[in-house]
Amino acid sequence: MAVLVHCDDPAAPPEELRRLRRMISNRESARRSRARKKRHLEGLRFQLSRLRASNRELAERLAGLAHRSLLVRRDNDGLLAEASALSWQLSKLRRTAALKHAVHRPAPPTPASPHYDLAWVASLMA
16 A cells, blocks of 8 residues: 655655655656657647648749740740741752752853863852
8 A cells, every 4th residue: 555655754764755756757757758749749730831831832833834834845846847947948949049050150161162161160169
């Protein structure tokens, strides 16, 4: 049977006093531990709230960048098509210019006239 003893009682056995002090110390330690755990949990909840907000902001930013990327790709496709059409048109113009140049080029020297005309040689280099 346990005997209730106050810590102030000078007649209390030393073992009982030590047990009581230890019990009080353990209770105080448990209270501090619960308070630490509560503060830690509150910190984790706050961190979770911040991370969720950050996640929402990043998701919105990602959606905006994906939309912008789509617009840039669309513009790029249009520019590539335009560049291809212009390249084809330039090729056509170059062929036309080469044909016109060939038509207006002086005739090569004949075997009867073995001397080369300098204008004809220059036209070949152009």
